[in-house]
Amino acid sequence: MAGELIKLTAAELAAGIARGELTAVEVTEAHLARIEAVDEKVNAFLHVDREGALAQAREVDAKRERGEKLGPLAGVPLALKDLFTTEGVPTTAGSKILQGWVPPYDATVTKRLKDADVVIIGKTNMDEFAMGSSTENSAYGPTGNPWDLTRIPGGSGGGSAASLAAYEAPLAIGTDTGGSIRQPAAVTGTVGVKPTYGGVSRYGMVAFSSSLDQGGPCARTVLDAALLHSVIAGHDEKDSTSIAQPVPDVVEAARNGEVKGLRVGVVKEFRGEGYQAGVMQRFDESVALLRELGAEVVELSCPSFTKALAAYYLIAPSECSSNLARFDAMRYGMRTGDDGTHSAEEVTALTREAGFGDEVKRRVMLGTYALSSGYYDAYYGSAQKVRTLITRDFEKAFEQVDVVVSPTTPTTAFPIGERADDPVAMYLADLCTIPSNLAGNSAMSIPCGLAPEDGLPVGLQIIAPAMADDRLYRVGAAVEAAYQARWGHPLLEEAPSL
């Protein structure tokens, strides 16, 4: 029974619970048992909140028994990226510097999940402070890709994506600053969405790069992602960058996948050197599929996209150098050297030295340098100009097409350790995802097959304008349905069992 439960989609689980065919407690227990069984190998979770999850599940069952109306995802377990604060439950952001910190408050996303009776089953592993593309930068050890445990599950949200692919949870939350939702989704054969910047509140999401960070849904199906999207999205007065407009109807779009008559852009800058042949093969097949389904495909050029990576690696480190300044050992988290022989200034320095990992230090230093007087205009200033150019390229593209498609990542999952000492090679994993963060528009990754040469999942990225997130779901649902019809089953069925 439990074996079947964990393979159900969130929509199916919620429906079963609502009809009384399943209890939230048995659904939660099944997933807890799965975590128990496989997470030692996968290491998707940093913290499993067994008691909290079961208490929440019991409450859902009690509500149902009392005849109260349940939300569309009530009782469904969810894996929450450890970047979101959870009152009374540890939050580390994958960093040693926050080890042992128990936040006194819930992030808005956390609160909305709880209000919707989604059962938060635990906190997932991630690259430290969301900086990375492999989850190898976690202070708590790497996460394995359920398709091949010796390979990376992507990052920074590798834990969230791996938990879905390993059937430890049917839903997860990620955050996407340069691709941290979409790239892990692509390499694990799952679905991940970066909503429009400002679509989901950042309140309580530990900041990496404030102008780029965006929380979003992760799931195994497009519909599940849409259901989760509608729970967490919407204006929040605690985040002044959150958009005060109605959330696009993503659930309706996911239920009515359609691409007929749609103009789909293919950007020529999203191919070439560094792109794996099998990835491009699956991408080209996806473009052909879209044509078959009635879409009109338009070739586009977005010349400034070639500078996106460089601009990103100035803007994100600049903001992170300031955002991470608060980790000074004064109020929370780790403290090193407080033995009566060091000044407060020294304790701050010693703690940051011991508490931050190499990649975090690298970016803090890079950002500090880029913002320095005399360099600001050349680095941060120029990067902001490139950002404007990229936004304009997208604007022009969306005058001609409704959505843009590309591979989500240039390659499939690489082996753990392969790029650990080569930051630039690591940064290339986000080549296709970064432009959408810089422009603030919405984007999704869905599975589009396995690369023939290594049998690993390939992701198709769909990009839509800001506040047109529903288009992602309409296209994503249509492509998903067509592929599953072709394959005869969801792609994840082909993953080896753990």
Added chain:
Amino acid sequence: MTVTELVSYDEALASYDPVMGLEVHVELGTRTKMFCGCSTELGADANSQVCPTCLGLPGALPVVNRTGVESAIRIGLALNCSIADWCRFARKNYFYPDMPKNFQTSQYDEPIAFDGYLDVQLEDGEVFRVEIERAHMEEDTGKSTHVGGATGRIHGASHSLLDYNRAGIPLIEIVTKPIQGAGERAPEVAKAYVAELRELIKALGVSDARMEMGQMRCDVNLSLRPKGVEKFGTRSETKNVNSLRSVERAARFEIQRHAAVLSSGGTIIQETRHFHEEDGSTTSGRVKEEAEDYRYFPEPDLVPVAPSREWVEELRGTLPELPRVRRMRLREEWGISEHEMQSVLNAGAVDPIVATVDAGAPADQARKWWMGELARRANEDGVELTALPITPEQVARICALVAEGSLNDKLARQTIEGVLAGEGTPDEVVGKRGLAVVSDEGALGAAVDEAIAGNPDVAEKIRGGKVQAAGALVGAVMKATRGQADAGRARQMILERLGVEG
């Protein structure tokens, strides 16, 4: 650092021309902090008015306080500034334990208000125009208390206590353009500017601007240049000069110190300096070997502030009469000199007097009580005039009782004393203490007869035409009635009874 022998003030001014820049921080009196909903009430227990945002907890975000922006715009308008139609907050990055995020949310190259001026009046009535560079919004830091050292400074302390109640309280920083051409009056201009600014802030109702409470703090930047030279000299920055008198003294001291260094062939180092209340001197703080790099960049957690022109004009309509204009009007209405007006201002008596006049008292009477008996009491008790437990209406009532002859000055003083002692309203105090003037013929007549009988030789002198001797008998009557007699009436009766014309 060696102590520099100061040169005399006159000598300094003979060779050098001072240039000043004044930076004033005003804590706004908003109910909540600049970027979160925490209370700004003073005097609460340490760290009791904090939340994830003002503690800088991971994940917390700021939201701009609309009243803070409104106050900033009103201050800008009152300072004749232009108001930006679009501006952003910026992060000023530096590490300090009492700064929760290790950056201060401030404004950098896009202040909300810029290019204004404030006309200030010097003691002799001359009006000096101080040009305003900018007024911008920012947040206050927490407060460190250094324990275990002798000076209360961090040097020598064994540990420090941090209170974050102040962290995030809205501040407006008002920066002048270089103040040139004040010459020997530079210290006086500095003081008058800060005084005028304080009055303005209070009149706007955006802050109590109490310098002794740290609600208004001033940094005095000063440099000297040889007379006739265009280029500014190197400046020193004297931080946290927190009273009007200190502003004047600090400027004066720095003029003398700079002159001493320069005229002995030395160079001024750009540095921050501490001001010492005890002797009016300044000492070197931190030497800025290179300009501190705050790595300012636009605050990505906040959306730009874009006040509509309609809103700005609406706020312009709420500006009160400017303090200097109001003072000129009142001085004329009250018919007093500049000097007397200055005393009233210094005593903090303008508003109480206005309120007392509004309650029906003649201006000279209102001024007499507030500047006399009440100012004395406030001074004795070490409180502001307005903190005395007596209302302008009550003072006006006492003036009315005097005018109708029910009280004389002495009794009026006793009535005030009773009101201040919490014995009730003026009428209640008069009733309870039996303070009404004795003017009825019976009681007064008896006291007069007694005085004449008890002082026959004085009476004889008066009968003999020495009318001025009547004062002694009036004194005896007053003594007998414990001061409650109507002295004028008593004198009249004495003269009548002794058969002399007054």
